[in-house]
Structures are given as structure tokens and as C-alpha cells.
Amino acid sequence: MDVRGRRDRLPAVELQDAFWAPRRTQLRDHTLPVLLERFESHGILDTFRRLAPGAPDTPRQGLWFSDSDVYKWMEAAAWAERLDLLEPIIELVHLAARPDGYLHTYYDVGPGSQPRYRDLGSSHELYCGGHFTEAALAHHAVTGSDDLLDLARRWADHVCATFGPGRDERVDAHPEVELALARLAERTGQERYLAQARWMVEHLLGASGATIDTVELSGHAVRALYLASGIAEIARVGGDSRWRAAAERLFDSLVREHTYPTGAVGGRWMEESVGKPFELPDAMAYAESCAAVAAAQFSRRIWDLVGDPRALDQLELGLFNAVPCGVGADGESWFYSQPQAVSEVACETNPWVQPFDYGPNMVLQWFPARRHPWFEVLCCPPNLARLFATVHDQLAELDDAGNLLVHLPLAAHVTGGGWDVTVEGGYPDDGTVTVHVDAAPADGEVRVRVAGWADGHGHVPVDAGAVLELPVQDQWWESDHRIEGVAGTVFLRRGPVVCCVEGVDVPGVDLRDLVVDPTRPPSQAFARRVDTGRDGLHHPVAEPAVEPVAGVRVVPYHAWANRGPTTMRVRFPRR
Numbered sequence: 058m059d060v061r062g063r064r065d066r067l068p069a070v071e072l073q074d075a076f077w078a079p080r081r082t083q084l085r086d087h088t089l090p091v092l093l094e095r096f097e098s099h100g101i102l103d104t105f106r107r108l109a110p111g112a113p114d115t116p117r118q119g120l121w122f123s124d125s126d127v128y129k130w131m132e133a134a135a136w137a138e139r140l141d142l143l144e145p146i147i148e149l150v151h152l153a154a155r156p157d158g159y160l161h162t163y164y165d166v167g168p169g170s171q172p173r174y175r176d177l178g179s180s181h182e183l184y185c186g187g188h189f190t191e192a193a194l195a196h197h198a199v200t201g202s203d204d205l206l207d208l209a210r211r212w213a214d215h216v217c218a219t220f221g222p223g224r225d226e227r228v229d230a231h232p233e234v235e236l237a238l239a240r241l242a243e244r245t246g247q248e249r250y251l252a253q254a255r256w257m258v259e260h261l262l263g264a265s266g267a268t269i270d271t272v273e274l275s276g277h278a279v280r281a282l283y284l285a286s287g288i289a290e291i292a293r294v295g296g297d298s299r300w301r302a303a304a305e306r307l308f309d310s311l312v313r314e315h316t317y318p319t320g321a322v323g324g325r326w327m328e329e330s331v332g333k334p335f336e337l338p339d340a341m342a343y344a345e346s347c348a349a350v351a352a353a354q355f356s357r358r359i360w361d362l363v364g365d366p367r368a369l370d371q372l373e374l375g376l377f378n379a380v381p382c383g384v385g386a387d388g389e390s391w392f393y394s395q396p397q398a399v400s401e402v403a404c405e406t407n408p409w410v411q412p413f414d415y416g417p418n419m420v421l422q423w424f425p426a427r428r429h430p431w432f433e434v435l436c437c438p439p440n441l442a443r444l445f446a447t448v449h450d451q452l453a454e455l456d457d458a459g460n461l462l463v464h465l466p467l468a469a470h471v472t473g474g475g476w477d478v479t480v481e482g483g484y485p486d487d488g489t490v491t492v493h494v495d496a497a498p499a500d501g502e503v504r505v506r507v508a509g510w511a512d513g514h515g516h517v518p519v520d521a522g523a524v525l526e527l528p529v530q531d532q533w534w535e536s537d538h539r540i541e542g543v544a545g546t547v548f549l550r551r552g553p554v555v556c557c558v559e560g561v562d563v564p565g566v567d568l569r570d571l572v573v574d575p576t577r578p579p580s581q582a583f584a585r586r587v588d589t590g591r592d593g594l595h596h597p598v599a600e601p602a603v604e605p606v607a608g609v610r611v612v613p614y615h616a617w618a619n620r621g622p623t624t625m626r627v628r629f630p631r632r
């Protein structure tokens with residue numbers, strides 16, 4: 058285990074752009090405190106308080122894995138440096154830690170609790186501990202304090218002592234612990250955490266008849282992507298070529314077979330699954346916000362592991378589309394499932410939604426025409442928060458030769474490794490990027506990434522004061538013809554930003570009637586099928602009657618549904 062830690066490569070970045078800087082500020086000043094209040098009002102923090110010595114016996118509220126949501130919030134609060142909010146929550150977590158290192162509020166202690174480790178198929182016990190470990194690593198990185206890290210080590214020691222060959226040989230069905238243990242191994246230098254992570258992945262794969270050489274991106278989308286991230290972390294920290302090959306294969310499948318135009322992942326509602334390759338229906342998209350977060354994190358890990366430029370393209374796609382779409386302009390409402398096409402607003406009565414008997418809150422969170430302020434399954438809001446809190450770390454990196462690699466040319470001030478650089482421009486709305494260099498190490502170069510969508514293949518050297526012109530302009534795209542139901546459709550992108558049409562902007566028009574002539578600019582491209590009075594659903598082929606619809610407004614996908622519930626569409630049939 059001899060790697061230069063990922064964080065050692067990161068310069069200090071102060072975002073100054075109009076896209077992510079305000080979102081990160083809103084996270085720090087608004088979203089994090091609001092989420093904390095909502096945890097409080099739903100009893101999610103009392104799940105810890107009731108474990109204090111002498112606390113009155115009160116029933117535990119929240120789902121059995123709600124600890125993970127508190128831990129994801131803690132990770133976000135640490136990266137966003139809201140230590141004022143975080144410190145009191147750290148005290149609460151100490152109440153849940155048992156003397157042997159076990160950590161959970163649902164199992165083992167408290168009135169009516171279940172025994173620990175009875176059912177790892179659904180209990181999420183190690184999943185929660187994994188998220189706690191990521192929070193502890195963030196807290197340690199930001200403050201230098203060992204308080205939470207020590208708790209994480211005690212928990213990890215307990216896990217190593219309990220599970221493994223000749224011990225309890227079961228594994229948690231929801232991956233997360235594996236990537237967390239690999240990261241903890243890197244931080245602490247403890248090889249056994251890495252060995253434990255590797256054993257857990259192998260066992261999890263073995264249960265479905267797979268091995269590290271045959272693993273595929275399949276099943277539950279978030280689980281599949283956390284597992285993929287675990288494999289990538291183990292490959293990076295352990296330097297293992299078979300694991301690296303597996304991570305690359307999974308990434309290839311993500312890019313070629315499982316990604317919506319927006320960077321969302323998860324085509325099949327049943328089992329919240331990635332589905333089969335090319336199973337990416339628009340109207341019935343599952344596309345959980347957590348899966349978009351997980352895909353972005355996994356893509357970054359692939360970049361860190363093998364330097365594949367497509368990994369930064371995939372990361373960028375998520376960061377300007379599916380990830381910000383998860384959070385409303387108000388900073389306090391969220392999409393759980395991210396629709397790719399909505400044809401009616403009255404979705405509470407959607408017959409496809411109702412049979413999923415997850416209770417009233419779950420139905421609400423799958424109501425797709427607007428974001429919601431709370432979910433019974435709360436995973437997405439704090440998961441989005443931790444990605445928002447770390448977005449500045451995606452911007453740039455120092456390579457082994459001391460060059461400054463700018464991955465996302467957002468306006469920012471970047472310092473570290475002898476560099477003092479200011480990036481100016483209006484990216485992603487505008488492609489003109491200027492790089493000012495106030496200090497540079499000897500022989501160092503600034504290299505700015507030119508994305509695949511701009512016909513680039515990685516980073517290009519940019520002289521101090523030079524202007525780089527990226528071709529940010531309206532461009533019609535089409536999807537792979539193997540995606541069922543979307544052959545012959547097109548969608549609009551402006552640089553990395555995917556656009557959509559909202560029903561509120563074309564009153565009286567059913568968006569399913571719109572067709573597009575992709576040889577024209579967006580303002581003239583749309584036409585509307587005219588009702589010719591034909592009866593029945595199916596007809597002999599005839600040239601469809603259309604009339605132009607002038608001035609259809611397109612908006613960034615990430616910004617849709619910020620003006621109330623509305624219909625929406627990304628992909629349109631060609632005229």
C-alpha cells in the first residue's frame with residue numbers, strides 16, 4: 058500500500074463561478090441547517106439521544122437505516138466547514154457507540170431493539186458504519202481531530218474481528234462499507250482494513266455467482282455503483298491490476314450502456330435497478346438522485362485510478378445535469394427519482410406508481426413533477442449535500458510532475474503546489490476561459506481539460522494569460538438506437554448542459570406532440586403534430602401533419618420544476 062493520497066493532489070479552490078459557487082454557499086448557509094431542522098422534527102436525532110444513560114424509554118422513529126442519513130449530513134457539514142452545526146451531532150453519535158465498537162441506533166440497544174447482525178440482507182448495519190467512516194474521514198481531513206476517526210477505527214476493528222473467513226462469513230447486501238474501509242486503510246496505513254474490504258467484495262460477488270473478473274454493473278443502481286466505487290478504491294489503494302480492470306469494465310458499461318443523457322442512472326423502477334444494458338425509458342425512468350451522486354463519485358474514482366479522460370466527461374455530465382437537478386432552487390426540496398419525461402402533472406393518480414406499496418411517503422417521493430421537502434427514505438438529500446460540499450475538489454488537481462490540471466474550467470482561484478492561478482469566464486454557459494497565473498513552480502504547466510463533447514481528449518497546456526475557446530453552443534444530440542423507445546429522437550445540449558422543455562412554457566401544448574428539426578436552431582426547430590381526427594392508436598404510415606411552434610423556450614434540465622409542478626421532456630422525435 059504505497060499511494061500518494063488523493064487529497065494530497067488537491068489544490069485549494071475558491072469557487073467564483075455563477076453555477077456551483079452559489080449552490081455551495083446555499084448548501085452551507087441554508088440546506089445544511091434546514092436538513093438538520095427536518096431531521097429534528099422527524100425524530101431522526103432523537104434516535105441517538107434516547108441512547109443516553111438515563112434517557113426515558115421512547116420509541117425510535119425513522120427507518121432502520123436513518124443513521125446513514127445523519128452520517129451523510131455529517132460528512133457534508135464537515136466538507137462545508139459547518140463545524141458549529143456538526144459538533145453537537147458528534148456528541149450524539151458517541152451515545153450510539155458500544156464498548157466493543159459496534160455502532161447503530163436501531164439494533165442491539167434501546168427499547169424494542171432488534172439483535173445485531175440478524176439479517177445482513179436488509180439491516181444496512183455495515184452500510185451505516187461505512188457512511189459513518191466517510192464522515193469521520195471528512196471531519197479528520199478538515200479539522201485534524203481524531204475524535205470521530207478513533208470511533209471509526211474502533212468500529213472497523215470490531216468489523217474485522219466479527220466478519221471474515223472462519224468468522225461470520227456473511228456480508229451486508231448494500232455496499233458502502235467496502236469503499237469506506239479501503240479509504241480508512243489509506244488514511245491509517247492499516248492493511249487489514251483493505252484486506253477486509255477485498256474479502257467483503259469477493260464474498261458479495263460470490264453470492265451472485267460472480268468474481269472480480271466477471272462482475273457486471275447490474276441490480277440496484279446505488280448498490281451497484283457503490284460496489285463499483287469499492288472496487289475502484291481497493292484497486293487504487295491496493296494497486297491490484299485485476300481489480301483495476303474490473304473497475305474499468307464497470308465504468309465502460311456505465312458510459313456505454315446505462316447512462317441517461319443527463320448523467321442519471323437507473324432505468325428500471327422494479328428493485329431500483331440499472332436494468333439491462335440500454336434499458337433507459339424516459340417516462341418510466343427510475344434515475345434516483347443517489348445513483349447520480351454515486352455515478353459522479355465512481356467516475357472521479359476512475360479518473361484517479363486510470364486517468365481515463367472519459368471519466369471526467371462523465372463526472373462533468375453529472376455535475377451540470379443530474380446532480381444539481383436533485384435539489385430545487387430553494388435549496389430545501391429534492392427529487393428522489395428524476396423523471397426524464399413527464400406527460401401529466403396529476404401523477405398522484407398514476408397507476409404505475411400506486412402498486413408500489415411503500416406507504417404514502419414513498420409514493421409521494423416518486424411523484425415526479427416536482428421536488429419534495431421530505432422523504433421517508435431520506436437517502437438522496439444528504440447524499441446530494443455531500444457531493445455539493447465537495448464539488449470544489451473536482452475542479453483541479455496537481456499531477457506527479459507538479460502541473461496544474463484544471464478539470465472543470467469554472468471561474469475560481471486555485472492555490473497550492475507553488476501555484477496561484479485565477480480562472481475567469483462564464484463556464485458552463487460560455488466557453489471563453491482565461492487563465493491568469495500569479496505564481497507557478499519551475500517547469501510547471503497549467504493544463505485545461507478539453508472535454509469529449511468539445512472533441513478533446515484530455516488536458517491541453519494553456520499559457521499564462523491565454524484565452525481558451527471551448528465550443529459552448531446549442532447542439533442537437535441523439536441517443537444510441539438500441540435504447541428502446543428513443544430511436545429517432547433528439548435532445549439539445551449547450552456544452553455540457555442538457556436542456557429540456559417545460560409545459561409551463563408552451564401552454565396548451567401536449568409535449569408529446571412536439572417534434573424537432575435538428576437542422577435548425579432551437580428557436581425555430583419545434584413543430585407540433587396536428588390532430589387529423591384519425592381514430593384508434595395505430596394507422597397506416599402517412600406523412601404527419603405538423604405546424605411550426607415558434608419560440609419554444611428550452612431550459613437547463615437541472616433547473617426544471619422550479620416554477621411549480623409541470624410537464625417536461627428532454628428527448629423529442631425528429632420531424
Ligand code: FUB
Pocket residue numbers: 122231279280329345347434436
Ligand atoms: O437502502 C438505502 C438507500 O435507500 C439506497 O441506497 C437507496 O437506493 C434507497 O433504496
Ligand code: ZN
Pocket residue numbers: 345346347348393435436437438440
Ligand atoms: Zn437516494
